[in-house]
Amino acid sequence: KAGVTQTPRYLIKTRGQQVTLSCSPISGHRSVSWYQQTPGQGLQFLFEYFSETQRNKGNFPGRFSGRQFSNSRSEMNVSTLELGDSALYLCASSLAGTPTEAFFGQGTRLTVV
């Protein structure tokens, strides 16, 4: 059974640009959550999608957005990149609408220069 797949693994962007990250959940999983991981702040919740609906959003500016498609694949977008957006972005998928048994992907390492 394939795990959670995130693409790309690494990205380097310039301040002011925008970026789109992709997450393919485990087959059959309908919930996808996104987290930002930095050395100073740890793992912080960005947003969660279930059946194409955003149900929850963390305390991040509106530059961070996402969506989920009918096949449960999800994308997140960050516009007008800032240096502080440099982080490891992780997505996790779970079978049902609760975060029980959530499995993470390898993450996308974003560097903003």
Add this chain to the structure above:
Amino acid sequence: GENVEQHPSTLSVQEGDSAVIKCTYSDSASNYFPWYKQELGKGPQLIIDIRSNVGEKKDQRIAVTLNKTAKHFSLHITETQPEDSAVYFCAAPNQAGTALIFGKGTTLSVSS
């Protein structure tokens, strides 16, 4: 959920010793408590979890205990090995029950 505190932030043990990591949570309605292990360059890996109707759960060398009255839960690793060296995170559901709130992590170093 909503606030999860984890201690200690770093832990160094000798191979064969036991390691204990503790977490407290603020939302008394929380009912699910997972532990994740993150190795360098990888995403967090779910290693064990416990639900609120159980006080203890064991899986080989790792165990988790839960005290709902005190709102804390702990990870116990016995007979530690160098490959146990990693960052460990505890978590609990947010109030909406849709995502996890994580502790700040514990860096475990096991020296041989």
